[in-house]
Amino acid sequence: MxxxxxxxxxxxxxxxxxxxxxxxxxxxxxxxxxxxxxxxxxxxxxxxxxxxxxxxxxxxxxxxxxxxxxxxxxxxxxxxxxxxxxxxxxxxxxxTEAGAHLALMLGHRYGVVTTLRRAIAQISDSLTTANLLGGCAAIDAADLGVLEIEEDVEATRKAMLVAAHRVIERGAEVIVLGCAGMVGLREYLEEELPVPVIDSIxxxxxxxxxxxxLGLSTSKYLTYAAPRTKKRPGWPISPSQ
Amino acid sequence: MxxxxxxxxxxxxxxxxxxxxxxxxxxxxxxxxxxxxxxxxxxxxxxxxxxxxxxxxxxxxxxxxxxxxxxxxxxxxxxxxxxxxxxxxxxxxxxTEAGAHLALMLGHRYGVVTTLRRAIAQISDSLTTANLLGGCAAIDAADLGVLEIEEDVEATRKAMLVAAHRVIERGAEVIVLGCAGMVGLREYLEEELPVPVIDSIxxxxxxxxxxxxLGLSTSKYLTYAAPRTKKRPGWPISPSQ
Amino acid sequence: MxxxxxxxxxxxxxxxxxxxxxxxxxxxxxxxxxxxxxxxxxxxxxxxxxxxxxxxxxxxxxxxxxxxxxxxxxxxxxxxxxxxxxxxxxxxxxxTEAGAHLALMLGHRYGVVTTLRRAIAQISDSLTTANLLGGCAAIDAADLGVLEIEEDVEATRKAMLVAAHRVIERGAEVIVLGCAGMVGLREYLEEELPVPVIDSIxxxxxxxxxxxxLGLSTSKYLTYAAPRTKKRPGWPISPSQ
Amino acid sequence: MxxxxxxxxxxxxxxxxxxxxxxxxxxxxxxxxxxxxxxxxxxxxxxxxxxxxxxxxxxxxxxxxxxxxxxxxxxxxxxxxxxxxxxxxxxxxxxTEAGAHLALMLGHRYGVVTTLRRAIAQISDSLTTANLLGGCAAIDAADLGVLEIEEDVEATRKAMLVAAHRVIERGAEVIVLGCAGMVGLREYLEEELPVPVIDSIxxxxxxxxxxxxLGLSTSKYLTYAAPRTKKRPGWPISPSQ
Amino acid sequence: MxxxxxxxxxxxxxxxxxxxxxxxxxxxxxxxxxxxxxxxxxxxxxxxxxxxxxxxxxxxxxxxxxxxxxxxxxxxxxxxxxxxxxxxxxxxxxxTEAGAHLALMLGHRYGVVTTLRRAIAQISDSLTTANLLGGCAAIDAADLGVLEIEEDVEATRKAMLVAAHRVIERGAEVIVLGCAGMVGLREYLEEELPVPVIDSIxxxxxxxxxxxxLGLSTSKYLTYAAPRTKKRPGWPISPSQ
Amino acid sequence: MxxxxxxxxxxxxxxxxxxxxxxxxxxxxxxxxxxxxxxxxxxxxxxxxxxxxxxxxxxxxxxxxxxxxxxxxxxxxxxxxxxxxxxxxxxxxxxTEAGAHLALMLGHRYGVVTTLRRAIAQISDSLTTANLLGGCAAIDAADLGVLEIEEDVEATRKAMLVAAHRVIERGAEVIVLGCAGMVGLREYLEEELPVPVIDSIxxxxxxxxxxxxLGLSTSKYLTYAAPRTKKRPGWPISPSQ
Incomplete structure (x- = not known):
């Protein structure tokens, strides 16, 4: 596969x-x-x-x-x-969906921890349209400056831990990591936290x-039917291969 | 495993x-x-x-x-x-949860088809407390008498098909089968319907x-912590083995 | 009667x-x-x-x-x-329902105070499926250890009072007691609190x-129709009388 | 009392x-x-x-x-x-509240039947602010002209019956009568319908x-505290007695 | 016009x-x-x-x-x-509606700041029946005594500012002023706050x-059709002009 | 301006x-x-x-x-x-928002009429994240084939009218047109329908x-703050002017 x-x-x-x-x-x-x-x-x-x-x-x-x-x-x-x-x-x-799906089977409510506060609304929108916000106790952010996140892995981990404690305080019993590519973050948080931690990837x-x-794929019945054939000048952006 | x-x-x-x-x-x-x-x-x-x-x-x-x-x-x-x-x-x-989780990734909204109308409210309750009712367009039932369901596989299949069409009409783009143990039902419905069909088991x-x-299991933090040690006279019902 | x-x-x-x-x-x-x-x-x-x-x-x-x-x-x-x-x-x-029904007629929103934090999710589920969570501002718990609750009536009362103040802070204007069998608790809390206190029993x-x-009883129309006659080996658990 | x-x-x-x-x-x-x-x-x-x-x-x-x-x-x-x-x-x-409170204890969802269609939105608002719309499957109206309702008791009863059947079709298992002063209406409908009928008064x-x-009355804590003493020229409308 | x-x-x-x-x-x-x-x-x-x-x-x-x-x-x-x-x-x-309508176009969620805490529930009801509570992060009040509000403009402004900071803390990115007739309040708050401030009038x-x-007016189709002609003894209260 | x-x-x-x-x-x-x-x-x-x-x-x-x-x-x-x-x-x-905002002030609930059925889910998502779906009774579509819509103005108008009647039947008292660029459509529908019709543009x-x-603009406080300065290879797509 x-x-x-x-x-x-x-x-x-x-x-x-x-x-x-x-x-x-x-x-x-x-x-x-x-x-x-x-x-x-x-x-x-x-x-x-x-x-x-x-x-x-x-x-x-x-x-x-x-x-x-x-x-x-x-x-x-x-x-x-x-x-x-x-x-x-x-x-x-x-x-975004994947973490929430698994989290809902592991605890009564889950929480999301991400890096920047400005992303909270957007994650909330994404879970809302995915019909998965219902079981979400809180979305919170490490709230470091961008530079700190990029340059100081240790500070980022600690800030993620603090944010995770906040979402637990607000009712989460499972943590979904709302970021990607931080090697070892799930392991670090699992060691420090009393709840399961889910890496979304x-x-x-x-x-x-x-x-x-299971041989399942997207429903092509109505909403996700293939895009209509039509003129799309300038698209695709990338040269065809 | x-x-x-x-x-x-x-x-x-x-x-x-x-x-x-x-x-x-x-x-x-x-x-x-x-x-x-x-x-x-x-x-x-x-x-x-x-x-x-x-x-x-x-x-x-x-x-x-x-x-x-x-x-x-x-x-x-x-x-x-x-x-x-x-x-x-x-x-x-x-x-109950499993079918809904997969369905939400395959269509904008899903529907549940079950055998008896009296089960609709109970399924709705179960999806509600699982925080999964949000994406459910409809729950409907074949609504045959119990005897018919047990004795007439063909009539049951056809009645399930009719109910599936009703939930599609009400907005479902994926069907979750709300019953178990009917061999071949998923295959039959998939052939007849324009949408994916999910067997919950x-x-x-x-x-x-x-x-x-993924090495994940239930959060034992608070709500699902182990039951307290206490007196439960008459329990377990079954003799210990 | x-x-x-x-x-x-x-x-x-x-x-x-x-x-x-x-x-x-x-x-x-x-x-x-x-x-x-x-x-x-x-x-x-x-x-x-x-x-x-x-x-x-x-x-x-x-x-x-x-x-x-x-x-x-x-x-x-x-x-x-x-x-x-x-x-x-x-x-x-x-x-669970009874306290909420009366509370909704007495204040804009009500709160529930129970003994153990682990019960909060379960009470929330029960009010949700009863369609009564909408007017509930908060459910909170005294959060004493089990032993303390059983052995120290005075400490329990005080912890219930503290929890009641928390749910008032979160918007409750009526308190529903989410526990039973503590003699005199309603009276104690009513004296200490600025809001009505409802004993659920x-x-x-x-x-x-x-x-x-009023000559009213459960609707037997569909969802709560009598259980089907069927085989239930081992049931009832208790010998018939 | x-x-x-x-x-x-x-x-x-x-x-x-x-x-x-x-x-x-x-x-x-x-x-x-x-x-x-x-x-x-x-x-x-x-x-x-x-x-x-x-x-x-x-x-x-x-x-x-x-x-x-x-x-x-x-x-x-x-x-x-x-x-x-x-x-x-x-x-x-x-x-409005009273009928809904009792209905919620008798069936999984209830419906309201009233006389005029224009009242449906208003009843919906009233149940919404009372936090009781959640369990309401439908509100429907007899939809006779006003004159007919006032002058033809028999036609009104029959129209209420038809509306009641509609709300049952939409999921109600208990009927709340959303009108008052029609003598004998509850009895008539109870005889004709397979579900309990609640007279709101x-x-x-x-x-x-x-x-x-139970010695309970309205919470005077905040929202329903007594109106402020102030000038209200022209009020009360009725001469004091 | x-x-x-x-x-x-x-x-x-x-x-x-x-x-x-x-x-x-x-x-x-x-x-x-x-x-x-x-x-x-x-x-x-x-x-x-x-x-x-x-x-x-x-x-x-x-x-x-x-x-x-x-x-x-x-x-x-x-x-x-x-x-x-x-x-x-x-x-x-x-x-009440107007401020919310504009606010929803300016930020992800808005908040309302009013003068007295007892009004919070009522504002919430009004936004609820107007179908505008969904985007409201919080409603909060300056919570001065009435006399202070009426007599001390400066204290009121400062208390409104404190309340505005609380609703921003709770997720509001736009402030709707839930009061009227305080000259200069919008300007004062806009200067002090990092978010837009909307005067509802x-x-x-x-x-x-x-x-x-746009030549638009109220739909007279059903709910807001003209009041029926009927007897209303004592109404209007004011003598006709 | x-x-x-x-x-x-x-x-x-x-x-x-x-x-x-x-x-x-x-x-x-x-x-x-x-x-x-x-x-x-x-x-x-x-x-x-x-x-x-x-x-x-x-x-x-x-x-x-x-x-x-x-x-x-x-x-x-x-x-x-x-x-x-x-x-x-x-x-x-x-x-999308604009039509809904005005509609909410004109009727108890509004409906949206668009051209193609596949767009219904997407419009629903857009109104949901805009916090405006609450007052929406229904979204429906003319459901003509694309060719018909593009080539036959008269058939399209009539199909929009039929869809509008459906959303009125489902509770809408105001119609929002969910399409753009059809000259004269608002006027046509207003003549044929008993409810106000809003052109979204x-x-x-x-x-x-x-x-x-009013001197109001987007809140730059958090969610809608300016995009970060960063590398975006290949962006903008269009040559700068």
């Missing part, structure tokens, strides 16, 4: 970290293919970048290998999943395997 | 059918163990029987093999999952494998 | 305290009959015990006196009420009298 | 019919006092008349007898209950007795 | 302040006519006064000039708007102009 | 029709500037095209004239508004004027 893990930004090291995380939990026989857009922000924080990544990811999806069995969209809280469900015939698993990888294993 | 598929009623043929369904989708290396309560109704329709099965299933859970890795609770819409999450340390997947089996594969 | 007050646990002193509370508010001519299950936990905290008590209470309900006019289910937040509504033809009043007793007085 | 049944309109025959209904279910020792506003519409249908009756009822409440123990506000879906809760120290039971009378019996 | 700004209380200086605020933002050619009821409270805080003002405002609305194009109802959180929509054929804009004035400009 | 009306697709005739509609209701002194993306679909139906238009519109927004006072985003149900709110400092009005134009007139 071939699963594409599609990073939403253009930073190759993050793409590789995501693919590596997926590989670490994939079943024997599952091949993980890391991919990233050909253009767009090198990281996504906020709606503006999120909408850019949505189009960039859809653009890149016109270049998927032929034998892909499922796609994991690896941008926590980012837009685009419904468009991918229209475009593709293989199942599409969004990491790990979750999405297993859910993608599950759907493929 | 050893997964117990726990039927909620005392009909051995249904237990076997459920285990067989689980086996048909299990990964290589996954051993499916069919189990059923030692007492209680031979089928469950309605809250009264549902509460009986909850206690009977919890009673039976005191007799699980030592090396179980996860439990699938195979009573659609039936009570008890939160009690099992307290009692056990391995992950517990309820088929299949879904639960893959989700159980996913949780075990 | 004969009203059974059904304790959900097997502790006779609590059954008697509950019946006594009900008697203290019953109308002239109302006879209160305290009953308790023949088996099960001596107190119920958490879902596991709650599901045990549901079955144990339903088991005991097969032994109701013939001339009962209504049943009060006296386990705050415990399961089973819908099963009782199927089984019986007389009206069934759950204390008192509330349920008057609501049961009201339904009987 | 003295309970005022306050009609919201100025039609004496309706006031008497309402008081008579209340008396028919009152406990021995309960005295029912029918009252009505000194001014305002002779019937209330729609928000405009509803707001008039709210002020007219509050105006009339300045003239309550000294020894009143509770007030039933007998205008289904009409405004004013929260104002009465501020003004008075005795408990206030609104018939009957319900409110028993709930008022319940609150008084 | 002629717009009536209808104060809900009988204090002429507030009526003038409101009209003046409206005039300060009105388009060239828009004439603002300040009006107030002929009777009723000189300020409205709480449901009792709110219901009085609803009737008093409706009473006054029978005396509108013939050439009015729209009415702004200038009582934040006060009742009556739906009655006015029945009574009048010109569009009616309630200031200003908002309502522009929305009224917008509706008139 | 200069308002950009930004069409989301690349069809110049639709851009012109939208600008013309906006001009027809703009205040004296308001200059309407029609704009459209430099690339992307020539019409947008479905999530895939919607996400493309979001990025294409944001791309085009880097080329706005300097003296723009507000932007109307003229793609009903399309994505991107929150990104535009981050990118720009002037107010952004989405036509007209509504958005007046709301944009209102915000500018």
């Amino acid at each position: 071939n699963i594409v893990v599609m990073n939403c930004n253009t930073t190759a090291s993050m793409t590789e970290a995501m693919a590596s995380t997926a590989r670490s939990v994939a079943a024997p026989g599952t091949v993980i293919i890391g991919m990233q857009p050909n253009w767009g922000p090198d990281s996504a924080e906020g709606y503006f970048d999120s909408y850019l990544t949505a189009a960039a990811v859809l653009d890149r999806m016109t270049q998927l290998p032929d034998d892909v069995d499922a796609v994991v969209m690896a941008g926590f809280g980012e837009h685009g999943r419904e468009g991918a469900r229209e475009l593709l015939t293989v199942p599409v698993v969004d990491v 790990e979750a999405a990888t297993k859910l993608a395997e599950s759907l493929v294993g | 050893n997964i117990v598929v726990m039927n909620c009623n005392t009909t051995a043929s249904m237990t076997e059918a459920m285990a067989s369904t689980a086996r048909s989708v299990a990964a290589p290396g996954t051993v499916i163990i069919g189990m059923q309560p030692n007492w209680g109704p031979d089928s469950a329709e309605g809250y009264f029987d549902s509460y009986l099965t909850a206690a009977a299933v919890l009673d039976r859970m005191t007799q699980l093999p030592d090396d179980v890795d996860a439990v699938v609770m195979a009573g659609f819409g039936e009570h008890g999952r939160e009690g099992a999450r307290e009692l056990l340390t391995v992950p517990v997947v309820d088929v 299949e879904a639960a089996t893959k989700l159980a494998e996913s949780l075990v594969g | 004969n009203i059974v007050v059904m304790n959900c646990n097997t502790t006779a002193s609590m059954t008697e305290a509950m019946a006594s509370t009900a008697r203290s508010v019953a109308a002239p001519g109302t006879v209160i009959i305290g009953m308790q299950p023949n088996w099960g936990p001596d107190s119920a905290e958490g879902y596991f015990d709650s599901y045990l008590t549901a079955a144990a209470v339903l088991d005991r309900m097969t032994q109701l006196p013939d001339d009962v006019d209504a049943v009060v289910m006296a386990g705050f937040g415990e399961h089973g009420r819908e099963g009782a509504r199927e089984l019986l033809t007389v009206p069934v009043v759950d204390v 008192e509330a349920a007793t008057k609501l049961a009298e009201s339904l009987v007085g | 003295n309970i005022v049944v306050m009609n919201c309109n100025t039609t004496a025959s309706m006031t008497e019919a309402m008081a008579s209904t209340a008396r028919s279910v009152a406990a021995p020792g309960t005295v029912i006092i029918g009252m009505q506003p000194n001014w305002g519409p002779d019937s209330a249908e729609g928000y405009f008349d509803s707001y008039l009756t709210a002020a007219a009822v509050l105006d009339r409440m300045t003239q309550l007898p000294d020894d009143v123990d509770a007030v039933v506000m007998a205008g289904f879906g009409e405004h004013g209950r929260e104002g009465a809760r501020e003004l008075l120290t005795v408990p206030v039971v609104d018939v 009957e319900a409110a009378t028993k709930l008022a007795e319940s609150l008084v019996g | 002629n717009i009536v700004v209808m104060n809900c209380n009988t204090t002429a200086s507030m009526t003038e302040a409101m009209a003046s605020t409206a005039r300060s933002v009105a388009a060239p050619g828009t004439v603002i006519i300040g009006m107030q009821p002929n009777w009723g409270p000189d300020s409205a805080e709480g449901y009792f006064d709110s219901y009085l003002t609803a009737a008093a405002v409706l009473d006054r609305m029978t005396q509108l000039p013939d050439d009015v194009d729209a009415v702004v109802m200038a009582g934040f959180g006060e009742h009556g708007r739906e009655g006015a929509r029945e009574l009048l054929t010109v569009p009616v804009v309630d200031v 200003e908002a309502a004035t522009k929305l009224a102009e917008s509706l008139v400009g | 200069n308002i950009v009306v930004m069409n989301c697709n690349t069809t110049a005739s639709m851009t012109e029709a939208m600008a013309s509609t906006a001009r027809s209701v703009a205040a004296p002194g308001t200059v309407i500037i029609g704009m459209q993306p430099n690339w992307g679909p020539d019409s947008a139906e479905g999530y895939f095209d919607s996400y493309l238009t979001a990025a294409a519109v944001l791309d085009r927004m880097t080329q706005l004239p300097d003296d723009v006072d507000a932007v109307v985003m003229a793609g009903f149900g399309e994505h991107g508004r929150e990104g535009a709110r981050e990118l720009l400092t002037v107010p952004v009005v989405d036509v 007209e509504a958005a134009t007046k709301l944009a004027e209102s915000l500018v007139g």
Whole structure:
């Protein structure tokens, strides 16, 4: 089984970290293919970048290998999943949803911990339209400055821990990590916290395997039917291959 | 990996059918163990029987093999999952939840089709407390008499098909089967319907494998902490083994 | 009029305290009959015990006196009420609902105060499926250790008072006591608090009298129709009388 | 115990019919006092008349007898209950709420049947702010012309029956009558329908007795504290007595 | 275009302040006519006064000039708007709604700041029935004593600022002022706060102009159809002019 | 005042029709500037095209004239508004929101009528994240084939009328047109229907004027703060001007 893990930004090291995380939990026989857009922000924080990544990811999806069995969209809280469900015939698993699905089976309510406060509203919107906000006790952020997050892994981990304690205080009994590519974060938090911690890419990888294993894919009945054939001048952005 | 598929009623043929369904989708290396309560109704329709099965299933859970890795609770819409999450340390997947989780990734809204109209309210309650009713367009029933369902497989299939069309009409783009042990029903409906059809036991089996594969289990932090040690005269009902 | 007050646990002193509370508010001519299950936990905290008590209470309900006019289910937040509504033809009043019903007529929003934090989720579920969570500002717990609650009445009262102040702070203008059998607690809290305090067994007793007085009982139309006649090996648990 | 049944309109025959209904279910020792506003519409249908009756009822409440123990506000879906809760120290039971409270204990979901379609939105608003819409499957109306309702009792009954069947079809298992003063309507519908039928004035009378019996009254803590002393030129409308 | 700004209380200086605020933002050619009821409270805080003002405002609305194009109802959180929509054929804009409408376009969630804590529930009800509570992060109050608010403008401003900071802390990114007639408050808060501040009368004035400009007015289809012709003894309260 | 009306697709005739509609209701002194993306679909139906238009519109927004006072985003149900709110400092009005805002002031509940059934889910998502779905009775579609809609204006009008009747039947008392660029559609429907009909571009134009007139713009406090400065290889798509 071939699963594409599609990073939403253009930073190759993050793409590789995501693919590596997926590989670490994939079943024997599952091949993980890391991919990233050909253009767009090198990281996504906020709606503006999120909408850019949505189009960039859809653009890149016109270049998927032929034998892909499922796609994991690896941008926590980012837009685009419904468009991918229209475009593709293989199942599409969004990491934002994946963490929540597993969390709901492990605790009465779950919480999300992310890096920047400005992303809270966007994650809330994404869980809302996925019909998964109901069991979410809180979404909170480490709230470090961006530079600190990028440069000081230790400070980031500690800030994530503090935010996790806040969402537990607000009723969460499971933590979903709302970020990607921080190696070892799940392990660190699991050691420090009294609750399970879910890495969203790990979750999405297993859910993608599950759907493929059951022969299930996106409903093409109405909402996610294939896009109409029409003129789209200038699209795709990337040259066809 | 050893997964117990726990039927909620005392009909051995249904237990076997459920285990067989689980086996048909299990990964290589996954051993499916069919189990059923030692007492209680031979089928469950309605809250009264549902509460009986909850206690009977919890009673039976005191007799699980030592090396179980996860439990699938195979009573659609039936009570008890939160009690099992307290009692056990391995992950517990309820088929009611499992179908909904996968469905939400395949269509904008899903619908549930069950056999008897009186079960609709109970399924709605179960999805509500699981925080999964939000994406449910409709729950509907074949609404045959009980005898017809038990004796006339063909009539039941057709009635399920009619009910499925009704929930599609009401907005569902994916169908979750709210019953168990009807061999071949998913295949029949998939052929007749323009939308994906999810067998809940299949879904639960893959989700159980996913949780075990990720090393995740129930949060024991607060709500699902182990039951207190106390006097429970007359309990367990079944003699200890 | 004969009203059974059904304790959900097997502790006779609590059954008697509950019946006594009900008697203290019953109308002239109302006879209160305290009953308790023949088996099960001596107190119920958490879902596991709650599901045990549901079955144990339903088991005991097969032994109701013939001339009962209504049943009060006296386990705050415990399961089973819908099963009782199927089984019986007389009206069934759950204390969890009863307190909320009266509270909604007395203040803009109400709060629930219970003894143990682990029960909060379960009470929330019970109010949710009863369609009564909407007006609930908060559910909070005294959060003493179990031993303290059982052995130190004074500490428990004070902890309940502190929790009550917290739910008032969160918007409650009426307090519903989410526990039973603590003699004098309502009076103590009413003296200390600026808001009305509702004892749920008192509330349920008057609501049961009201339904009987109006000739109203459970709808047997669909959801709460009598349980089907079928085989239930090993049931009832208690020998028939 | 003295309970005022306050009609919201100025039609004496309706006031008497309402008081008579209340008396028919009152406990021995309960005295029912029918009252009505000194001014305002002779019937209330729609928000405009509803707001008039709210002020007219509050105006009339300045003239309550000294020894009143509770007030039933007998205008289904009409405004004013929260104002009465501020003004008075005795408990206030609104018939709109009362029917819903009892209905929620008798069936999984209830429905409301009223006379005119234009009142549906207003009843929905009233149940919404009372936090009781959650369990309401449908509100529907007989939808006769006003003249027909006033002049042709038989046609009205039949139209109410048709509307009741519609709300049952939409999921109601209990019917709350959203009108007052139609003698014999509950009995007629109960005979024709497979579900319990609740007369709201009957319900409110028993709930008022319940609150008084338990020594409970409106929370004066914040929202329903007594109105501030201030200048209100031209108020009360009615000359003081 | 002629717009009536209808104060809900009988204090002429507030009526003038409101009209003046409206005039300060009105388009060239828009004439603002300040009006107030002929009777009723000189300020409205709480449901009792709110219901009085609803009737008093409706009473006054029978005396509108013939050439009015729209009415702004200038009582934040006060009742009556739906009655006015029945009574009048010109569009009616309630200031409670108006602030929320604009706020929702400026930030992810908004908050309301009002003067007295007892009004919070009432504002919440008003936004709920207007279907606008969904985007409201918090409603909070300055919580000064009434005397302080009336006599000490500076203390009031500071208390409003503190309350605004609390609602921002709870997630609001736009502030709606839930009071009227405090000259200069919007400017003061805008200077002190990092978020936009909306004066509800200003908002309502522009929305009224917008509706008139588009030739839109209240739907008379069903709910807001004109009040029935009927007997309303004693109404209108004010002598006809 | 200069308002950009930004069409989301690349069809110049639709851009012109939208600008013309906006001009027809703009205040004296308001200059309407029609704009459209430099690339992307020539019409947008479905999530895939919607996400493309979001990025294409944001791309085009880097080329706005300097003296723009507000932007109307003229793609009903399309994505991107929150990104535009981050990118720009002037107010952004989405036509999807605009129609709903005005509709809520005109009737108890509103309905949306659009052209294609597949867009219903997407419009529902857009109203949900805008916190405006609460008052929406129904969203329905004309459900003609695409060719029919494009080629047969008369058939489209009639199909829109039929859909409008359906949403009225489901409780709508105001109709919001969920499409753009069909000249004369509002007038046609207003003549045929008993309820007000809102053209979303007209509504958005007046709301944009209102915000500018009040000196209000997007909150830059947290969620809609300006996008971070970072590397975005390949962006903007369009050559800078």
